[in-house]
Amino acid sequence: xxxxxxxxxxxxxxxxxxxxxxxxxxxxxxxxxxxxxxxxxxxxxxxxxxxxxxxxxxxxxxxxxxxxxxxxxxxxxxxxxxxxxxxxxxxxxxxxxxxxxxxxxxxxxxxxxxxxxxxxxxxxxxxxxxxxxxxxxx
Amino acid sequence: xxxxxxxxxxxxxxxxxxxxxxxxxxxxxxxxxxxxxxxxxxxxxxxxxxxxxxxxxxxxxxxxxxxxxxxxxxxxxxxxxxxxxxxxxxxxxxxxxxxxxxxxxxxxxxxxxxxxxxxxxxxxxxxxxxxxxxxxxxxxxxxxxxxxxxxxxxxxxxxxxxxxxxxxxxxxxxxxxxxxxxxxxxxxxxxxxxxxxxxxxxxxxxxxxxxxxxxxxxxxxxxxxxxxxxxxxxxxxxxxxxxxxxxxxxxxxxxxxxxxxxxxxxxxxxxxxxxxxxxxxxxxxxxxxxxxxxxxxxxxxxxxxxxxxxxxxxxxxxxxxxxxxxxxxxxxxxxxxxxxxxxxxxxxxxxxxxxxxxxxxxxxxxxxxxxxxxxxxxxxxxxxxxxxxxxxxxxxxxxxxxxxxxxxxxxxxxxxxxxxxxxxxxxxxxxxxxxxxxxxxxxxxxxxxxxxxxxxxxxxxxxxxxxxxxxxxxxxxxxxxxxxxxxxxxxxxxxxxxxxxxxxxxxxxxxxxxxxxxxxxxxxxxxxxxxxxxxxxxxxxxxxxxxxxxxxxxxxxxxxxxxxxxxxxxxxxxxxxxxxxxxxxxxxxxxxxxxxxxxxxxxxxxxxxxxxxxxxxxxxxxxxxxxxxxxxxxxxxxxxxxxxxxxxxxxxxxxxxxxxxxxxx
Numbered sequence: 175x176x177x178x179x180x181x182x183x184x185x186x187x188x189x190x191x192x193x194x195x196x197x198x199x200x201x202x203x204x205x206x207x208x209x210x211x212x213x214x215x216x217x218x219x220x221x222x223x224x225x226x227x228x229x230x231x232x233x234x235x236x237x238x239x240x241x242x243x244x245x246x247x248x249x250x251x252x253x254x255x256x257x258x259x260x261x262x263x264x265x266x267x268x269x270x271x272x273x274x275x276x277x278x279x280x281x282x283x284x285x286x287x288x289x290x291x292x293x294x295x296x297x298x299x300x301x302x303x304x305x306x307x308x309x310x311x312x
Numbered sequence: 313x314x315x316x317x318x319x320x321x322x323x324x325x326x327x328x329x330x331x332x333x334x335x336x337x338x339x340x341x342x343x344x345x346x347x348x349x350x351x352x353x354x355x356x357x358x359x360x361x362x363x364x365x366x367x368x369x370x371x372x373x374x375x376x377x378x379x380x381x382x383x384x385x386x387x388x389x390x391x392x393x394x395x396x397x398x399x400x401x402x403x404x405x406x407x408x409x410x411x412x413x414x415x416x417x418x419x420x421x422x423x424x425x426x427x428x429x430x431x432x433x434x435x436x437x438x439x440x441x442x443x444x445x446x447x448x449x450x451x452x453x454x455x456x457x458x459x460x461x462x463x464x465x466x467x468x469x470x471x472x473x474x475x476x477x478x479x480x481x482x483x484x485x486x487x488x489x490x491x492x493x494x495x496x497x498x499x500x501x502x503x504x505x506x507x508x509x510x511x512x513x514x515x516x517x518x519x520x521x522x523x524x525x526x527x528x529x530x531x532x533x534x535x536x537x538x539x540x541x542x543x544x545x546x547x548x549x550x551x552x553x554x555x556x557x558x559x560x561x562x563x564x565x566x567x568x569x570x571x572x573x574x575x576x577x578x579x580x581x582x583x584x585x586x587x588x589x590x591x592x593x594x595x596x597x598x599x600x601x602x603x604x605x606x607x608x609x610x611x612x613x614x615x616x617x618x619x620x621x622x623x624x625x626x627x628x629x630x631x632x633x634x635x636x637x638x639x640x641x642x643x644x645x646x647x648x649x650x651x652x653x654x655x656x657x658x659x660x661x662x663x664x665x666x667x668x669x670x671x672x673x674x675x676x677x678x679x680x681x682x683x684x685x686x687x688x689x690x691x692x693x694x695x696x697x698x699x700x701x702x703x704x705x706x707x708x709x710x711x712x713x714x715x716x717x718x719x720x721x722x723x724x725x726x727x728x729x730x731x732x733x734x735x736x737x738x739x740x741x742x743x744x745x746x747x748x749x750x751x752x753x754x755x756x757x758x759x760x761x762x763x764x765x766x767x768x769x770x771x772x773x774x775x776x777x778x779x780x781x782x783x784x785x786x787x788x789x790x791x792x793x794x795x796x797x798x799x800x801x802x803x804x805x806x807x808x809x810x811x812x813x814x815x816x817x818x819x820x821x822x823x824x825x826x827x828x829x830x831x832x833x834x835x836x837x838x839x840x841x842x843x844x845x846x847x848x849x850x851x852x853x854x855x856x857x858x859x860x861x862x863x864x865x866x867x868x869x870x871x872x873x874x875x876x877x878x879x880x881x882x883x884x885x886x887x888x889x890x891x892x893x894x895x896x897x898x899x900x901x902x903x904x905x906x907x908x909x910x911x912x913x914x915x916x917x918x919x920x921x922x923x924x925x926x927x928x929x930x931x932x933x934x935x936x937x938x939x940x941x942x943x944x945x946x947x948x949x950x951x952x953x954x955x956x957x958x959x960x961x962x963x964x965x966x967x968x969x970x971x972x973x974x975x976x977x
Contacts, residue, residue, distance in 0.1 A: 180972045195384045198413030206425035209432060209970040210414060212385070214898065214958055218942025226964055230971030247941035248834065248854075248918040257946060288418075310973055 179233040179298035181208045181291070184223065186216045188246040189281050190238030196284030197291075204291035208236070215239070216276075217250020221261035224274055228265065233304045236294050237276040238287060244280065251278065269305060272297065316442055317349040319375040320434060321366055323357035323382035325412055332416035334427040338381065341431045345438050349373055357382045358391070366392070367399035375401060377441040381409040381434050402446035404897065404957060409433040436969035443962045447897040452539030452936065454646035454857070454893055458884055459484060459544055461532055461827065464492020465511060465870055466862025466877040467651035468518050473881040474649075475523035479888055482643050483518060484546055485528045487581075489599035490515055492653055496582065496677055498684045500870055501736040502767035508686075512598045519600040527641070528601060535648075535830035539936045540893050542831075542857065544643045550636035552606035553592070557631040559602050563592045563623035569610055578610045580688075584656075584678040586696065587688035592623045592632075597686065606632070647857045647884045648831060650841055651877065654863035657712035657818035661721040665711065665815055666786040671696040672793055672810075673786060675817045676707075676733050683740050693741055693748070695811050702748075702811035705741060706795045707734045708783055709754040712818035723818050725838045728867040730816035731758045735768050737814070738776040751777045751808055753797055761871065779806065786813050819867040831858055832920055832937070840866045851880035856893065856936065859884045898957050899938035900945065904930045906952035913944035913953055922953075 185191040191212050197204060213219060216239035224235045237258055239251035258276040265274055275294055279286040320342040324330035335353045343351035350373055356362050357380055369375060378401065380392050385408035393403035411430040419426040456479070460471045463485030471481045483490070494500075497507045518524050527546055534545040567590035569576045580589040582596050591611035594604050606613075612620035613634055624632040656677045659667040667673045672695050674682075685691035693702045709730060715722025731754070738750040757778070759768040772778065783797040795808040821840045828835065832855050834842040841860045844852040851859050861880035862873040887893075900913075900922065909929040913922045921937035922944060924930070931953065942955040954960060 182967060182970065191384075192386065194418075195386060195410075195413045198384075198417035201417055201420065203421065204418055206415075206419040206422055206429050209429065209436075210410075211436075211963065211966050211970070213942070213963070214955065215941035215943070218945055218955060218958060220946045220960065220963075222960070223963060223967060226967055227971065229973075230968055231973035232971060243837075247939050247943070250941040250943055253916065253943050253946065307973060 177299060177303060178205065178207045179295050180231065181205070181234045181236055181295060181298065182227040182232045183208050183210045183236040183238060183291070184213055184216060184219050185210050185238045186240060186246070186251070187212055187214045189240035189244065190216070190279055190287070192281035193238065193279035193283050193287035196282060197288040198284075200284050202284055202288040204288045205295040207233075207295060208291045215245070215247045215250035216254030217245075217247060219254045219257055221257050221264070224261045224265065228268070228270055228273070228304060228306055229310065231304055231307045231310065233301075234273045234275070234294055234298045236290065237274075238279055238290065239276070241278040241280055272301060273304070316347040316377050317373060317375050318347045318377035318379065318438055318441055319369050319373065320345075320348055320351040320438065321357055321378065321380045322351070322353040322411075322434070323362070323380065324353060324355045325383060325416075326356055329382070329412050329416045332420050332423050332426045333411055333430045334423070337427055338411070338430050338434060342434050342438065345435060347377070347442050348438060349375065358388050363395045367395055370396060370399040370401045376405060377444065378406040379409055379434060379437040379441055380406065381411045381430065381437075383412040384408070384410050403449075404447040405441060405444050407437040407441050407444075409437040432970050436966040439965040439969040440962050443959070443965050444957065447956055449897055450895045450935070451892045452895060454888060454891055455541035455644055456480060456888065457482065457645040458647040458649060458888060459542070459643055459645045460649045460651055462492070462651035462653050462862070462864065463490030463526075463528065464651060464653045464862065465494040465514070466653065466864070466873045467492070467649070468514050469874050470649050470651060470861045470877040470881040470884075471518050471524055472514065472521065473878060474885060475518070475521045477885050479523065479885065481521075481524045482645065483524055483526050484530050484532060484544075484643075485526070486531045487595070488529045488551065488603070488605040489595045489601070490518065490526070490528065491596070491599065493677070494870055495596065495598070496584070496680055498680045499736060499740060501732045502761070502763040504736070504740070508598060515598065515600050526601065529605065532827050532830065533640070537832070537934075537937065539895065540646060540857075542645050542648055544645065544648070546641050546643055548639045548641065550608070550638055551603060552608065552632060552634055552636050553604045554631045554633050555603070556629045557603050558629045559594070559604070560628060561594070562626045562628070563604060563632065564590045564594070566622045566626050567592045568612065568620065568622065576610050576612065576615065578607065583681050583688045584675070586678055586681050646888050647859065649859045649861055649880055649884055650827075650831070650833065650853075650864050651861040652822045652824045652827065652864045654819040654867065655822055657723070657820050659711050659815050659817050662711065664785045665708065665783070665813070666788070666793070667815055670786070670788055670793065672702075673813045673815065675815050676730065676737060677817070679737055679812075679814045683737060691744070693745075693812065704749040704809055704811050705738070705751070705814060706808050706810040707738060707750070707752045707814040707816060708795075709734060709752065709757075709816045710782060711815040712820075714755065723820070723838065725867070726758070727819040728758070729819065729869045732761070732764055732767070732869065734814070734816050735759070735771045735776070739771045739774065742771070742774045742776055746775070749777070751779055753779050753781060753783055753795070755780070755782055761869065819863060821864065831855060833858060836866075838866070840864065851876060851883050857887060893936070895935050896940065898955065899935050899940045900933050900942070900953050900955050902931045902933060903952045903954075904928070906950045907931050908950055908952075910949060912947045912949065916943045916947050918943075
């Protein structure tokens with residue numbers, strides 16, 4: 175069976191989630207391994223969620239917020255970026271380097287969302303399954 | 313925890329979902345999930361029939377949780393929640409599983425995968441719903457009354473509309489009179505109406521309106537916000553002239569300030585520094601209120617320890633009162649309209665234009681004063697250096713506007729009005745003195761409004777000359793000025809002689825940082841007040857109950873200012889008229905038992921929505937200010953703060969449900 179990367183996508187309510195809607199509405203296809211959790215703002219994205227996602231076997235975590243300067247809540251996306259950078263260091267130490275990424279897409283940029291989902295999925299396909307899966311399964 | 317009764321309603325969306333996703337499979341899967349009391353499907357969940365069935369099932373089965381698997385929550389989440397609420401369930405126990413945009417649309421060529429994903433999305437929302445608790449929707453009464461800050465045309469127009477709708481308006485103006493910049497502009501394009509003749513009746517109307525309280529020579533120094541109410545602290549500066557003033561002007565006539573021998577000289581703000589004024593003055597004849605003001609900073613009585621009391625001695629009405637003190641008043645209102653307007657850019661830093669170095673280089677607003685028959689030159693365009701009539705005028709566009717990004721002295725934005733102001737002033741001069749030569753040096757000429765292109769064409773007909781190119785230098789050549797410019801259309805280098813050079817200086821926001829900070833308003837990168845949405849909501853702001861009108865929001869001509877102020881007034885009226893505001897329940901809340909008052913939440917909050925109560929040493933949320941972004945929930949070291957409906961256990965439940973590995977026991 176071919177490896178289908180499982181991606182947890184945290185999308186802010188205003189931009190990321192709407193971009194994903196836009197991608198769907200415009201029938202832009204992206205891998206079905208991408209599962210979206212809606213947050214009001216990426217600013218509420220707790221690094222713990224990322225760790226939880228890896229413990230539960232996700233192969234990658236994608237965070238999609240508004241462009242810098244366009245955050246519905248002024249700069250929640252900036253805090254999210256800081257948190258992503260923080261958690262990147264932790265996951266690197268766990269041998270999960272490259273499995274967390276953050277991108278910005280406006281509500282109209284369905285193509286940006288779809289492309290981010292596709293390219294991240296492709297990258298994870300090359301990286302292979304989350305090694306923690308095996309550890310936990312054991 | 314007692315068992316919940318969750319209903320799962322799966323929509324076919326008339327085939328949009330069911331043509332790809334195997335709805336029966338999803339339904340059978342959902343039916344087996346924990347706490348699911350009902351899993352059903354229908355053709356259109358959003359139809360009347362669908363809504364009625366949803367309500368019927370909630371009532372009959374006593375559901376205390378609902379997942380609707382359908383299109384994006386952006387479409388019908390609010391509607392389904394309202395319907396669930398009508399059926400007696402707490403509306404916030406309903407969640408949407410987005411199986412259309414995220415499954416049948418995005419994976420339409422992979423029906424099996426789309427179905428498998430739809431099951432997971434339903435499961436995630438069921439798990440989240442199991443963790444939800446009912447939320448109380450609270451409302452706060454809105455304080456009647458509105459404060460309008462700024463008495464220019466935007467504030468006047470907004471005040472009048474609101475007052476005519478029956479709202480009590482407090483109009484606050486920092487200078488001694490209302491009228492703003494429009495009063496200075498002589499005539500208005502493209503109709504050449506006399507500005508004062510159109511403005512003055514509105515000034516009178518607002519001054520005499522029974523629903524308008526006018527506070528002039530007054531500034532908002534602080535603002536406090538509570539649910540549905542703003543309390544503004546307004547400082548009224550002393551005029552040292554009482555209401556007994558009869559407007560006889562004798563004080564001004566006799567005031568020694570700005571006379572030839574006086575050591576104190578004051579430039580007239582109203583005349584843009586082209587003439588002097590006395591220390592006791594009325595800014596202009598139509599000023600309202602028609603009260604004289606003593607400018608203490610330039611008055612001998614205040615500057616030379618009571619040495620002069622000429623005005624007091626001469627006043628027949630005994631209206632001079634040197635003992636007046638600044639006075640603070642509190643104004644409680646439900647809404648605030650910010651109409652703080654604009655000021656003209658000071659071109660001094662652009663040394664090549666010689667402004668400030670040569671008296672015959674002026675700005676358009678100064679030129680407007682020269683064109684005014686009531687102005688310092690009685691409407692004769694004359695050289696400020698010697699008062700002799702000016703025959704050749706060269707106007708320079710985009711002064712301080714349309715600079716490169718990040719330029720320290722030139723704004724990046726277009727000021728939008730300067731093209732037409734130049735066209736207007738050139739025409740006014742040409743009409744008055746056809747023999748005068750008027751050049752407009754421009755980069756792009758923007759005649760975009762109704763009647764503007766025709767107005768521009770007319771100016772060319774009557775002989776206004778246009779040169780495409782901005783000057784490299786303005787230099788003195790004996791009595792006259794020479795303007796070096798390359799005509800970009802012909803490539804020729806010109807040195808245009810000019811008696812007066814007029815700089816079309818940019819519109820800048822009034823410096824009102826303290827006010828914006830007090831009201832928690834942001835600025836756009838251009839420095840103007842940030843509106844809620846630049847395109848579809850340009851009159852509201854991110855602060856509920858605060859609206860923005862006129863040039864406070866961005867450069868505008870008078871036509872657009874009137875239109876936008878009207879829209880802002882309407883938005884304010886709708887807000888006030890609702891009588892009460894619904895407080896969004898999806899905001900942060902604090903568990904007092906866990907809070908240890910470390911202040912990290914207050915540091916990251918950008919809405920000033922959380923503070924640590926000094927008595928109880930617990931963080932307290934201002935629910936009217938909190939927007940629910942949740943930044944505080946991430947930095948809180950004890951997990952004492954959470955955003956309702958997005959708490960950590962709720963989000964983790966969704967993550968776990970979607971995850972490839974089952975949750976460890």
